[in-house]
């Protein structure tokens with residue numbers, strides 16, 4: 001899922017300093033699961049904005065709502081229910097949701113309430129870690145299911161680098177060297193031959209380095 005974290009409240013209040021009627025919009029997708037922008041967080045943010053505005057001596061009317069998703073036109077269109085009732089939307093969805101509202105509602109001011117961080121998962125309560133960088137050319141079949149793009153500090157395709165010590169990464173000692181883990185897994189599965197393979201120079205265009213990416217499924221288009 002997409003992991004996000006709410007921005008500091010002072011930053012959010014400063015964004016909407018000129019707004020007097022605010023719609024705080026949550027999303028029931030990933031940001032709900034990682035407790036950054038679901039119904040509970042919307043309720044809390046509404047209260048914090050009211051308080052922040054009050055402290056700044058400003059009048060404000062704040063309403064909260066949560067859409068099924070903010071990355072789908074079908075659900076974003078539900079904003080029309082509040083048409084004319086707000087002069088700023090504070091979106092608690094990931095950056096995709098904020099972009100979608102900006103694309104679909106050119107006349108509306110929309111502000112991000114969260115920092116969209118990475119694609120990750122949670123193995124421990126209250127903790128999430130990055131697992132995939134959406135590179136568009138997955139190599140997990142060659143690396144024992146562990147991602148060198150997202151989980152190696154240098155995104156090396158041939159690792160480990162010379163800095164790996166005792167299975168730890170030289171850049172962040174607190175995390176395991178993922179290339180050590182890749183070696184360990186491929187050895188366990190007797191796929192050591194994969195380790196002799198020198199990965200060729202990578203074309204990073206599918207990873208987004210060639211501009212915004214798009215996926216079209218002709219079997220699904222109307």
Ligand code: SF4
Nearest residue numbers: 132133135138139147
């Ligand atoms: S190789 Fe690319 S697609 Fe596969 S897990 Fe890593 S970043 Fe994601």
Ligand code: SF4
Nearest residue numbers: 152160161169170177
């Ligand atoms: S120590 Fe391992 S994880 Fe860290 S940068 Fe080097 S190869 Fe990548």
